[in-house]
Amino acid sequence: MKSIISSCNFRKVVFLLQIIFFVEAQHFCSADPTYGFTPVHFTAQTRKLQKPYNKSPHERYSNKDGVENFWIYNHDKPFQKHNPTRPRSEIRISGYDYTTRVWQFEGNFLVPQGTSGVTIMQIFGASKQATALQLRVYDGDLKYYAHNVVAANIYDKWVRLNVIHNVAAGKVTIFIDGKRKFVARDHGRATFYFKYGVYGALYRSSNYMQSSWRGIKLFKK
Numbered sequence: 001m002k003s004i005i006s007s008c009n010f011r012k013v014v015f016l017l018q019i020i021f022f023v024e025a026q027h028f029c030s031a032d033p034t035y036g037f038t039p040v041h042f043t044a045q046t047r048k049l050q051k052p053y054n055k056s057p058h059e060r061y062s063n064k065d066g067v068e069n070f071w072i073y074n075h076d077k078p079f080q081k082h083n084p085t086r087p088r089s090e091i092r093i094s095g096y097d098y099t100t101r102v103w104q105f106e107g108n109f110l111v112p113q114g115t116s117g118v119t120i121m122q123i124f125g126a127s128k129q130a131t132a133l134q135l136r137v138y139d140g141d142l143k144y145y146a147h148n149v150v151a152a153n154i155y156d157k158w159v160r161l162n163v164i165h166n167v168a169a170g171k172v173t174i175f176i177d178g179k180r181k182f183v184a185r186d187h188g189r190a191t192f193y194f195k196y197g198v199y200g201a202l203y204r205s206s207n208y209m210q211s212s213w214r215g216i217k218l219f220k221k
Contacts, residue, residue, distance in 0.1 A: 033162040033175045037104055037219035046095040050088055050197075052077040060089040061197075070197035071210040086205075090197035092124075096218060097193045098167070104219040105163045105194045110212040111137050113155045117205030121196045123165055123172065127188030132165065133172045136201055137211075144174075144182055146201070151176045158214075165192065194218070 051060040054077050062069045068091070076087035109120060116139050123132040135150065136143050142151040142159075151159065162175035165186065174182040186192075196216070198209045 031178075033164065033178065033180075034104060034106060034217075034219050037102075037221045040096060040218035040220055042093065042096060042218060046093060048092045048094045050079040050090045050092055050195075052087055052089075053080055066214050068197075068213045068216075069210065070213070071208065072198050072200065074200060074205045074207050074209070076200075086200035086202065088197065088199040090195050090199055091216075093194045093218070097125075097191050098220075099189070099191050100167050102164065102166045102168075102221050103192075103194075104165070105196075106161070106215065106217040106219070107196060107213050108158050108160050108215045109196075110156070110158050111154060112210055113140075115155075115198075115206055115209045115211070116140075117201040117203065118209040118211070119199040119201060120211045121161065121163070121194075122199070123163070123186070123192055124195055125190035125192035126186060127190050129187050132186035132190070132192055133163065133174075133184065135161075135163075135174070138201075138204065142176075144184060148182060150174055150182045160215075163194075167192070 049057055049061055051057060052072070060070065060072060070089040072087045072089045074087070078085045079088055105121070111120065115137060119134045119136045122134045124130065126132045134145050136146060137154070138146065140153055140155045141149045142154050143149055160177045164173040167189070170186050172184050172186050173180060196213055198211050200209060
C-alpha cells in the first residue's frame with residue numbers, strides 16, 4: 001500500500017513539475033524584450049529628419065496623432081547636394097550616439113502593399129561598412145539587408161519591432177511582436193545611432209516607398 005501511495009505521489013510531483021516547467025517556458029518565450037532595460041527619455045528635438053534636399057519636410061513626412069509617416073519616390077534627390085546616396089525620408093535619433101553598453105530600439109511599423117526595395121530601420125556605424133544593421137522590405141518580407149527573411153508577409157499591418165545591440169558582444173538581436181527572430185554580428189566597433197523611416201535600397205526599389213511608425217522608444221542597460 002505504501003509503495004502504491006508513494007508511486008501516486010511521485011507521479012503527482014512529476015506532473016506538477018511539468019506544469020511549472022511549461023508555464024515558465026511559455027513565460028520565457030513571450031517575455032518582454034525590454035525587461036531589465038532602463039527607458040531613455042528623448043524629445044522631438046532629438047529626432048532629426050533627413051529628406052530630399054529640394055523638398056520641404058511636409059512633402060515627405062507627417063506626424064499626426066502619434067503616427068509618423070515617411071514617403072519617397074525612387075527618383076527623389078539625396079538628402080544633401082552632391083551626395084551619392086539613395087533618396088530617403090528618415091529620422092536620425094541624435095543625442096544618443098553610443099559606443100558601449102547594451103542599447104535597444106522599439107517601434108511599431110506599417111508598410112503598405114507595393115513598397116519594396118527599401119530600408120525601414122537601421123543602426124548606423126560599423127568599422128567594416130557603413131551600418132551595423134539594415135532591415136529592408138522586399139516584396140512584403142522584412143529582411144536582414146537583402147538576405148535572410150526576418151518576418152514574412154508584413155504588408156498592411158502593424159508590427160512591433162525590438163532591436164537589441166550588445167556592443168561588447170558585437171551582436172544585434174531582432175524581435176518581432178515580442179519573439180526573437182534573428183541574431184547577427186554588428187560589423188565592428190564604431191559610434192552607433194538608430195534611424196527609421198524609408199531609405200531606398202541600392203536595387204529593386206519600387207517607384208513609391210512608404211512606412212509608418214508609432215511608439216518609438218529607446219532603452220539601455
